[in-house]
Structure formats: structure tokens, C-alpha cells
Amino acid sequence: MSAYLIKRLLQIIPTLVGITFVTFLIIQLAPGNPALVKLQMAGEGGEMADSAYTRQIIDQTRKLYGLDKPLPIQYLLWVKRVMTFDFGTSYKDHRPVLDKIAERLPITLQINIISIFLVYLIAIPFGIYSATHPESFWDRLLTLGFFFLYSLPSFWVAVLLIMFLGGGDFWDVFPVYGVSSIGAETWPWWAWLPDRLWHLVLPVACLTYGGLAYLSRLARAELLEVIREDYVRTARSKGLSERVVIFKHALRNGLLPIVTLLAFLLPAMFGGSVIIESIFSIPGMGQLGFEAVLSRDYPVIMAITTISALLTLIGLLLSDILYALLDPRIKLE
């Protein structure tokens, strides 16, 4: 176990280096990179360089990332920034980037944790049902229903929900703007909480439904495999009730891979947050990233990319370790 742990931890180092490298490549695309500026001026007839704002951004970016220095120095400067978590200040309001992210992160986490929790809560029971009743009418119907949900683009669903349930010419059931009513901060918690939840219904629904298909199918497949194993047959043949066989014997092994899937959900969820938060005007990380991209606020873009990559890496690591703890057969090849 400790050998596995050490080996897995050592594998992080090249990945970390790789992350700094990929993010460094993105900086190289930023205007201010002398070569690229020349290229764009040639390509677009100097259109980029004309506006004073662009010029200012170019100057700031060049100074921030040392883009006039030779490439290896630039890279070392970037690695130093990542290691010290020094992502500079936002171009927009000159506040430290980390402060802005710390401000926005809780809301995104709140939405995503509720949504992941709901995905697991809904998908796993359905997956278990499908696995214990394979090829039955309900199994097929559930699979098909989740499949169509999975193919529905979330931004379309969001717009449809806003159109039909959020006021306008149709019904007005749910609020479609922000996460709280105006002035809700001063309300007592028993008034604040229902208001917050009421605001979260539509965005959370949009983030949740797409994950159902994947997770319930996975639960079904894993459980079906486990049910065929000898030890489950043994449990059945010694006269245990079906309930005990499934929920006590089969489920423990069958749901192992699903626990570890959590880490993989994280980056996908963040991608979803960018779209959903900007549609519902939710002041979270996703909206921050989206606005940063729109206004070319490079320090914020770089910080979000790097930090979410690091968080995902930690998630991957935790899930691997968790898996090894739960399943002692795992060894690194």
C-alpha cells in the first residue's frame, strides 16, 4: 500500500510540470507576445494595434508575464508564479485575482455539490433497479429516457426553462436571475434559505439531468458484472434474501468505481458552470471565467485554468488513493 502511495505521488510531479507547460502555452497565445503581435498586425492590417485599449492590455500582459524576455526565462517566471500562487491583479478592477476567485468559489461549489449529490441520489437507485431487472420494460424505458436527457444540450434547456417557467409570456414560477432575492442578505436564515433554494432550482436542474444517464448506466453495468460473480451466487445459494444479496454483498463491490468517478466529474462540472452561471447570472467561478475571457482579463483566465487543473489533479489523486484503500487488489503496474 505504501509503495503504491509513493509511486502514485511521484507520478504527480511530471503531471504538475505538464500543467505549467500547457498553461504557459496559452500565455504564448496572448497578445503582447512580440511574435504574435507582428503576425496579427500583418494579418489584420494593424487593426489589433490601433485601439488604445488593446495596446494597454498588450503592455500590461508583456510586463506581467515578462513576454519580452527569452522563452526559458518566461517559463521559469511562470512556474514561479504558479508555485507561489502569485497570479497578479485583475486588469479590470486591479484587485488580487486570488481574492476574486475566493469570493466566487463558494457559490460554484454550492451549486455543483448539490448537483453531484442529486445525480448520485437519483442515478444509483435507478441503476440498481436496472441491474436487478435487466432488459425489463422499465429498464429499457429508463435507459432510453436518460439517454435522451443526456443528448439535450444544457444551454438549450436553460433557455427553454427561462422562457416557459421564468416569466415572460408564459408561466412565472422560478426566479431566473442570481442566487438570492434583492436584500436577502439581511433576512433571517429561515427566510434566506428557502429563497436561496428557490433560486437554485433551475440552474441545478440544468447541471444535474445530463449526468444521470452516464452514472446510472455505469452503475447498471458494474452491478451486472458483480452479480454474475461466484461469491454472489454463493450468497444466494446459502439462502440469503435477494435484498441482502444485492444491498449487502453485490453493492459494495459494484459501486466502487462509481465512488471514484467523483474526481472526473469535477472538470466537467466546471465546464457546465461556465455556461449555466452566465445564463442565470450567478456570480460564481464560471461567470468570473466567462467575463474574464470576454474582457481579455488574462491574469484571471490563467489563474482559473491553473487552479482548476490543480484541484482536479488533487481530485484524481484522492480518488486513486480511495480506490486503493477500498480495493486492496489494486496495484500500480
Next chain:
Amino acid sequence: MRQTAAEVMNVTDASQTDSRQSPGAIPPPSYRTMVWHHFRKNRLAVAGLWATVALVAVALLAPLLANDRPLVARLDGRWSLPLLAPAAAEANRDWHDLRRPGGFPWQTGFGRGGDFALWPPVPFSPTEYDLLQSLSPPTRIHWFGTDDRGRDVLSRMIHGARISLSVGFVAVGLALMIGICSGALAGYFGGWVDQVISRVIEIILTIPTFFLIIAIIAFLPPSIYNIMAVIGLTGWTGVARFVRAEFLKLKQVDFVMASRALGASHGRIIFLHMLPNAMAPVLVSAVFGIAGAILTESSLSFLGFGVPPPTPSWGDILSQSRDYIEFAWWLTSFPGLAIFLSITAYNLVGEGLRDAMDPKLFQ
């Protein structure tokens, strides 16, 4: 499903015994035949396949289906095909005099002196605007309504199919090339090559892909080629992992050992002997990949990072609809439905192929 599996087993068993008993009889069905046999039994997958074929046809024939030039015209006693003629020909005569309001084929116009114009089913180009007709709900003339500049939504959707499909195909083609090569190298050589490629895959997995795509697109000048390239460059990890796993399995198989013993080069073994045997999972992930790329492209267009205007795309129409979300249901419903149906079609084909190729069915 189980029945079909049993049937195929019977088919193969029967044909095998046949060929053993009488040489020269029907040979056992090939892998491809068996996959097709399974696939055809899956009605939803077949429907998906038809839908994808129809979609490709719409994209290819877009100028014939929606255009502001007649398909065939007769002006001053001379027949012409205005569709093929360059814009200069348009200066001579305005065909729009010969366009009557009304659905297909009633919009066919007859003028004086035997002048005549047969219009495409949707007689509007995707960029032709008419501010007097802006934000009109579906009518007899504009079947899917118009947008805020009075452009015909159906025409924009027909031409938008070209964007969605070309982004899908090119991005997935790129992802396949990178994924197949890296996966094959990792699986075949193992050792440090495998370590390096697996690390690279892990790195790409850790970076939030969708945000990375928007960030890169924001850094680059707007163009459809950048979108294709970025989706392709970030989307190859799945293919690489499948190919790697297949190659790890195939490496131990006798025919690979045999060709190595015969002194075949690595390139020959990888591309001629092993790759054809690893194509099944690649094909499945390519089909799913097209669905994913269509979704990503429409999300990008929806957020305003898509193809630059005035090129029509489904996501772009949807993003316009947000400004008129209180009432303009046609701007929301139709393009969204197009995205949903095309993603569903590709996903259905992918699922059907995966089920049909499931080796458990052949045992």
C-alpha cells in the same frame, strides 16, 4: 438483445458446420457482416443512422434547399441556372420581382413574356435581411419565423448544418489522427513511451477542457478553423486510451508475434496488422466524438465564441433568442431542436455500433 445474440450464434454455428461439411459452401459471415446484422436489428440506431444521413444531405445540398436565387430561371427568353452563376449575372435583372410570397412550390414566379423562376423550397439566403419582417413568428412565407434582422430562420438553420457538421467531422478527424497515433505508440512500445503519453493524457484530463477551449478561442482571432483545431486538439484522449488498451491486448496475440518473428518493421506491424483490429472502439468513439464536437461548437456559438458573423450557426441563433426570451419561442425551439436531434442521432448510432460490436455477443 439476448435473442439476437442467440440468433447470430446459430447463424455462425450453422455456416461454420456448413463450410466444414461441404467445401465451397457459404463462408462464415465476416466480422463486419455480423456487426451490421446486429446493428440493423436495433431500430433506434437505424433511425439514428438515417437521421445522420439526412443531416449530411441537408448540409451538402444547403444552397439548393435555401437560397435567394432561383434554381432555374427564364429571363427574356433565355434559360439560366442562376444558382451556378456568379453574382455579376444578378446585376442584369432582379429575380426578386419573380419571387412571390407563399410556400413551396407556390412561390414560383411568372412574369411578362414567359419569364419564369423556380425557387428553392426556402427562397431566402441565410444572410438576406428584411428589417420590415424582423422577429416574425412562423408564417406561410417564413416557416420557422425570422430573427431580429428579419433573416429567415429556416434558411439560417439549413446553412448552419454545414458549420455544425464540418466542425464535427474535421475536429473528430484531427482527434482521431492524434489519438490513434499516440495510443498505438503507447500500447505497442510500452515502457517510457507509454509513461510519457499517459502523463500527457492525464494532464489534458486535469485541465477543464471547455474553459480551456473558450480561453484559447478568446486569445485567437475568430475563425472556424481555430474552433475545429482546438476541439480536435483537446478531444483525442478518449481515442488514445481505447487504442492503447486494444494494442496492449493485441501485442500478446499470435499473429502479431508471428509478424514480428518474420521481421516486419514496427510501422508495418502497427498500421497494417494491429490497427485494423483495433478500429472497432475507435469507430465508436469517433461517432460519439462527432456528437460531442457538435455540442461544443453550438455551446461556443451560444456564448458568442463561435464562427464570426454573419455566418449562420445553430448556437448563434439560440444566443440571439436570449434577447427576446419573453416571446420569441421560434428562435429558441427550432435551432435547439436541431442541435438536440443531431446529437441524439449520432449518439444513437454510437450506442448501436457499440452494442453491435460487443464481443460478448459473438462468443
